[in-house]
Amino acid sequence: MSDAGPSPATARWFGRFAEACAQIAAEALPLSPAQRREVTGYGAGGDPTTRIDRIAEDVLLAAISAGAEADGGVAVVSEEVGSKALGADTPVIVVDPIDGSLNAKRGLPWFSSSIAIVDGPRMSDIRAGYVHDFATGNVFTAEAGGGAWLNGQPLRSPDSDALRVVALEGAEPARLARALPHLADTRRLRLIGSLALSLCATAAGWVDGMAGLGAARTVDVAAGMLIAREAGAAVSFIDHDDPAEIGLGIEERFWVAAALRADDLPLLRNTIAAADA
Numbered sequence: 001m002s003d004a005g006p007s008p009a010t011a012r013w014f015g016r017f018a019e020a021c022a023q024i025a026a027e028a029l030p031l032s033p034a035q036r037r038e039v040t041g042y043g044a045g046g047d048p049t050t051r052i053d054r055i056a057e058d059v060l061l062a063a064i065s066a067g068a069e070a071d072g073g074v075a076v077v078s079e080e081v082g083s084k085a086l087g088a089d090t091p092v093i094v095v096d097p098i099d100g101s102l103n104a105k106r107g108l109p110w111f112s113s114s115i116a117i118v119d120g121p122r123m124s125d126i127r128a129g130y131v132h133d134f135a136t137g138n139v140f141t142a143e144a145g146g147g148a149w150l151n152g153q154p155l156r157s158p159d160s161d162a163l164r165v166v167a168l169e170g171a172e173p174a175r176l177a178r179a180l181p182h183l184a185d186t187r188r189l190r191l192i193g194s195l196a197l198s199l200c201a202t203a204a205g206w207v208d209g210m211a212g213l214g215a216a217r218t219v220d221v222a223a224g225m226l227i228a229r230e231a232g233a234a235v236s237f238i239d240h241d242d243p244a245e246i247g248l249g250i251e252e253r254f255w256v257a258a259a260l261r262a263d264d265l266p267l268l269r270n271t272i273a274a275a276d277a
Contacts, residue, residue, distance in 0.1 A: 005152065006143040010128045013067060013117055014141055020063035021113050021132040021139075024056045024097075028104075029134065037105035043080040052104050053080060056097030056113060064093050077248050079219050091127065092118040092248055096219035099131075100194030109135035114196035116222035123243035129223030129230075131196045140200040142223075142230035148203060157232035158205035160260035163267065165190060167198040167207045170214025170275075179213055179275040182267060195256070199224030202258045203231035209259035211268045213275040216256050218248050225256070234262035238272050 006014060028036065036052040043049045049057075057080045065086055068074045073087025078095040093115065098104050100111030110133075117128040131140040140155070142148040148155040166183060167190045168176070183189065190207060192198050198210040199221060212221075225235050225243070237243065238255035246252055255276070257268035 005149065006128065006141065006146060009071070010117065010143050012071070013128065014130055016063045016067045017060075017113075017115050017130045017132070018139065020059050021134075023059045024113065025134055027059070028052050028055045033105060033107035036107075043082075047079070049080055050101070050105055053098050053101060057081065057095075060095055060097050060113065060115070064095070077219065077250060079217070079250060082250060083248075090119055092121075094118055094126075094219055094222045094248055096196065096217075099196040099220055100192070103193040104134075108193065110193050110197060111135070112194050112196045112200075114220065114223045116226065118222065118248060121247060123218060123222060123225070123246040123248070126222055126226045126243075129226035131200050131223050131227060133197055133200070138200075140203065140224075140227045142227040144226060144230070146230070148227050148231040150204060155203060155227075155231045157203055157228075157260050160205070160208045160264075163208045163259070163264050164188070165207045166268075167192055167201055167210040169193070169195050169198050169210065169212045170216075172214070175213040175275040178277055179211075179271045182271040182274055195220040196224040199228045199235070199256075199258055202233050202260065203228040205260060208261075209257070209264050209268055211257045211272050211275075212255055213272060214255075215253040217250055218246065218252050219250060221256050222248075225258075228258045233258050233260055234265055236265045236269060238269055 038051040039048045041049045068086040075092045096114040099114045104111040115130045235258045
């Protein structure tokens with residue numbers, strides 16, 4: 001882990017993402033919930049595209065396109081546009097413009113932009129991750145083999161001796177009912193509403209672990225997974241122990257858990273399995 005920060009090439013991309021997220025905040029945060037959730041079309045995954053989704057996607061794609069011209073081309077995988085080449089096949093920028101979109105559309109503050117830079121066709125090829133928390137302004141970043149950072153300062157996961165606080169995502173009532181018996185010894189649960197932010201909260205030690213009770217997509221977790229791992233937390237995929245098995249397309253579906261202690265992952269995996277039963 002390096003205290004010096006990311007490599008120059010990655011830092012250039014982080015700078016572009018930072019400018020884009022500042023623009024998203026300026027344009028989207030003042031909107032009312034009704035304005036944010038106005039449907040403007042449908043994304044590549046079939047979900048409705050709302051006004052806040054469109055603002056965030058347009059701003060980020062403009063920043064990525066400008067970066068592609070400067071750096072010799074990239075490809076994009078995004079929730080709204082699907083897969084798109086911008087002058088090259090790699091690196092691939094994996095983007096969820098608004099992760100936690102239900103919160104955003106309801107006026108709740110906990111949502112993020114999640115962006116990963118990937119040097120190949122699979123999750124194991126992730127080079128860098130960037131997550132901007134629009135509630136706090138916190139920025140979580142990581143570079144493979146180089147470490148993780150919170151607002152530019154080194155981020156290292158603290159020690160934990162138990163799953164005292166656990167964040168759950170995909171927390172539909174029926175899933176929760178099936179999951180709760182496995183978490184009887186946990187003191188508190190937190191339902192943040194953003195997979196990326198739950199992974200980052202684990203990386204920072206704000207929670208002792210997280211479990212996605214519903215199936216995730218690469219755009220949801222690519223950046224947060226790397227941030228958690230580079231900070232020192234353990235991350236596991238249900239049905240895909242090896243991220244090399246997971247492609248980058250938005251059609252990919254899998255379950256994710258993370259914990260400060262690797263020993264806690266089996267319990268979280270069993271919790272997810274019960275919730276999905």
